[in-house]
Amino acid sequence: MSHDLKSLLLEKVNALIGEIAGSNGSHTDLLQALVQFVNLRDRVPGIRKWIVCKSDHLRKQSLNANISAGLEKLVSAAEAGEDLRPWLHDAIFADKQDALFNDWGIQHYHLGVEFEIVKNGRPRIRRTGDVLFATHREDTGHFYLIGIFDHKNFSNKQLLEIVNANWPELIDHAKIRSLIEISHSPTSSEIHLLRKNQVNSAAEIDGKFFVGPGGGYTTSGQSTKAVMKALYVTRLLYSLQKEVDSKQLEVRFVVQDRSVFLVDETNNRHRLVL
Numbered sequence: 001m002s003h004d005l006k007s008l009l010l011e012k013v014n015a016l017i018g019e020i021a022g023s024n025g026s027h028t029d030l031l032q033a034l035v036q037f038v039n040l041r042d043r044v045p046g047i048r049k050w051i052v053c054k055s056d057h058l059r060k061q062s063l064n065a066n067i068s069a070g071l072e073k074l075v076s077a078a079e080a081g082e083d084l085r086p087w088l089h090d091a092i093f094a095d096k097q098d099a100l101f102n103d104w105g106i107q108h109y110h111l112g113v114e115f116e117i118v119k120n121g122r123p124r125i126r127r128t129g130d131v132l133f134a135t136h137r138e139d140t141g142h143f144y145l146i147g148i149f150d151h152k153n154f155s156n157k158q159l160l161e162i163v164n165a166n167w168p169e170l171i172d173h174a175k176i177r178s179l180i181e182i183s184h185s186p187t188s189s190e191i192h193l194l195r196k197n198q199v200n201s202a203a204e205i206d207g208k209f210f211v212g213p214g215g216g217y218t219t220s221g222q223s224t225k226a227v228m229k230a231l232y233v234t235r236l237l238y239s240l241q242k243e244v245d246s247k248q249l250e251v252r253f254v255v256q257d258r259s260v261f262l263v264d265e266t267n268n269r270h271r272l273v274l
Contacts, residue, residue, distance in 0.1 A: 003251055005241045005262075006030055009233075009273070012253045012260055013037050020044055020258075021093040022085075022122045030237075034230035034274070036095050039223045041258050043092050043101055045136050049081040050143035055166045057147045067130050067148060070111030074125075074132065078143050086115060086124045093122070099195040100154045102223045104203075105170075105214030106135050106146065106163075108154075133159055135170065144170065155192035157203050160213070164205050174213040176202065182209065233274050240273075 013033045017025030020040045027033035052075050063071065074087055087109040091098060101107045112126025133146045133153070146162050153159070163170055185204040186194060194201045200216045202209045215225030240262060244251055250265040253273070260274040 003244055003249075005237050005244065005251075005253075008253055009237060009260070012255060013274070016041075016255065016258065016260075020085075021095075023093070023120060031230050031234055034233055035222055035226045037274075038226040038229045039097075040092065042223070042226065043098065043107060044088065045078075045084045045143065046138055046258065047081060047083050048141060050078040050136070051141050052078050052143050052145065053167070054145045055147060055162050057162045057166075058145050061148055063148060066113065067111050067128065069113045070125070070128060071132060071145075071148070073113055074109060074111065075145075084109075085122075087111075090118070090124070097217070097221045097223070099217060099221065101214055102217040102221075102225075103191075103195060103200070103212055103214050104160060106133050106159055108133050108151075111148070135163070137170075155195065156188045157191070157205065158188075160203055160205050160210065163213075164208075171210055171213040174210045176209045176211060179209050185209075229274075236273065240271075 010027065010030045010033055013030070014025030014027055017027075017033065017037050017040060020037075025033060025036070027036070074084075077087075078084060085093075089098075089108060089110070098107055108131040110125050110131055111128045114126050115123045116126055118124055130148050130150050132148050134144055135146070136143045144163070144167060146159055149156065149159075160171065179202075182202060182204075186201050191201055191203065195217075198217055198219050198221050200212055202211045212224070215223060218224055218227055243249070247266070249267070252263050252265065254261050254263050254270070259272060261270045262273050263270045
């Protein structure tokens, strides 16, 4: 029996996009579907009981009553293992890129205290002017709360300074170890302009230089990490298709915890694909 792995995987990925984004994926191109799914999977925290870590900066911040209540509501939801999608910004679900996340691996959460329903029936927390900037790690289950700022701080290097002061291990991989200095260290406002033109840049933090802790972005503005993963999967799929055809294997794709496995029914084995 012949199996078109490309078509089978596209069907699974579109379904996964629908589950996370709340609307069915409609991609006809596998590569673009993979890029969107990988970016979604990276940006949307899984449903689990998170270990919440607050920065020293956040602990010292003076917050008004509404924002404080909104923060407590989000923390309680994370620790209880609730779905955190209502707190995220809407652009995620419309397949719009987040330059801050692609560049630094940081995103923002709204801090309303009440839920509202948007057009597609998806619940979301009420939007707030001041938002929480945070990052998370699926492999360790840690949810790192950086600080609360307004919407004008998406390129503020203070975000990375706080991460480096509290959890330097989160960005150590992005440190340029052989670089002593650069002719010009971009300011926060210059980083904002560079992002608007899809130009990756170094950020100087405490005399050290970091480039793209979040993986960076391509000239089209897409996540470099997501594009590289998508290209890897398409190359892997080509190799697997040849093996399936030559050996006449009976295979199927299965999904577990937002990961996709190729199950070889003929030899009773499975392989992680995505």
